[in-house]
Amino acid sequence: MATVKIKYRNKEYEVNAGMTVRDAIRKVGLEPETVLAVMNGQLVTDDTIIREGMEIKLVAVVSGGALPSPSGRGAGGEGEHYEM
Amino acid sequence: MKCKKCDTTAVINMRQHKLALCGEHYLEWLPEQVERFIEKYRMFTRDEKVLMAVSGGKDSLGLWDILHRLGYHTEGLYIGLGIEQNYSDESRRLSEQFAAARGLTLHIVDVEDEFGATIPELSVISNRGHGKPCSVCGLNKRYIMNRAALEGGFDALVTGHNLDDEVAVLMQNTFNWAGGYLARQAPVLPAHDGLIRKVKPLCRIYEREMTAYCLVRGIEYIYEECPHAEGSTTIYYKEILNRMEGDRPGAKLQFYISFLQAKESGLFANAEQHVELHPCERCGQPTSAPGDCSWCRMWEKVKLAKKTVTMLG
Secondary structure (H helix, E strand, C coil): CCEEEEEECCEEEEEECCCEHHHHHHHCCCCHHHEEEEECCEEECCCCECCCCCCEEEEECCCCCCCCCCCCCCCCHHHHCCCC | CECCCCCCECCEEEHHHCEEECHHHHHHHHHHHHHHHHHHCCCCCCCCEEEEEECCCHHHHHHHHHHHHHCCEEEEEEEECCCCCCHHHHHHHHHHHHHHHHCCCEEEEEHHHHHCCCHHHHHHHHCCCCCCCHHHHHHHHHHHHHHHHHHCCCCEEECCCCHHHHHHHHHHHHHCCCHHHHHHCCCEECCECCECEEECCCCCCCHHHHHHHHHHHCCCCCCCCCCCCCCCHHHHHHHHHHHHHHHCCCHHHHHHHHHHHHHHCCCCHHHCCCCCCEECCCCCCEECCCCCCHHHHHHHHHHHHHHHHHHHC
C-alpha cells in the first residue's frame, strides 16, 4: 500500500494513502480540532482523501501562555486588570 | 466538501456552525462575524480611535487585518518583552512587516530599552512567578497597554483573545469556583478609575478560524510558541476542551454563550467585588495597592539589584 508523508512541526509521519485527512490526523495521535491541513500549499477540509504523491503539512492552531492569578486559584487574564 | 455559498471546493469546514466555505467566501464571512460581535457587545464604533495590542501572532495580526478591512480607526502597540530563542525579535519583525505593508501606525515599547531589563530577567530579579516569567509578563503587558492607550488618547484597547482563550479561562475559573474572576470575565471591560475600556472582538471566534484566516489571507505570523508557554495551564485546558469539541461540535461555543447568558441573568451578581482603585503615588496609574503600584515596586527592585551589582563590580 502506498504511503504519504505528513509533516507536523519538526516531525514527519507516514500514513496510508486512501484515508481521509481527519483519520490521518487521528492516526498520528493528534486531535483534529487542534490542526489545519495544508495540501500542496492549499488549505483543505479534513474529509479530503489522501492520495499518493500528495504533500501534507499540519498547522497547529493552539497557542497560549499561562494565565496565572496572584492567588493561584483562578485565572484572571484581562479580568485581572486592577492588579497593578 | 463544497462551499455552501458557491459550490466550489471548500477550504474550511466549521462543524460548530455546520458551514463549509471556500477561501473567497471565508475571507468575507469572518470579518462579518467579527463586526457583528463588535456591534452586539458595543465594543467601539468607527468614530472612535482604538489601540490594537499586537504580539505578532495569528490572533492579533489577523484581527488587526480584519479591523483595517472593516474601516475602523486603529493603531497598533507592540511590546518587546525580550523573550529568548529569537522569539521577541521575530515577533517584532513580523508585526513591523505587517504594519508597514498596510501603512498602519505601530507603536513599540521595548521593555529592556525603556525600563532596563527583559521580562525573563525581571522575573528572576523580582522573584515572582515561581520560576516562570508568565505572571510578570502579564502584569507588564497590562500596565504598558493601559498606559499607552490612555497617553495616546485612545478610546479602547483591543486584544486578540479568541474563544478558545476565553473558554480555557472560564473552565479553570469554574473548576476553582473563582466567583470574582467569573463575575469579571466579559467581552468588554468598561473604562473606570484610570483603566481604559478593554474589548475582545474575537471572543466568539475559534482560534482554528483565526489560523485559517491568516493562512488564506497570506498573513505571516509567529508560528512557534513562546518558549515559556510549554506546559501552561491554558494549553492544558485547551487540550481537554478540544477533545470535547471533537466529540461534540460547538461545545466550546455553547459553554461560552451559556456563561454569558447566566452572567446576564445575574448568576454571578453576588460574586462581584468592588475594588477600590487609586492612582499610584509614583506613576499615577490605577492600583488597588496602597502607595506605589506593584509594577513600580517590581521595577524599583530591579533598579536596586542593578545598582548593587554595579557597586560590587
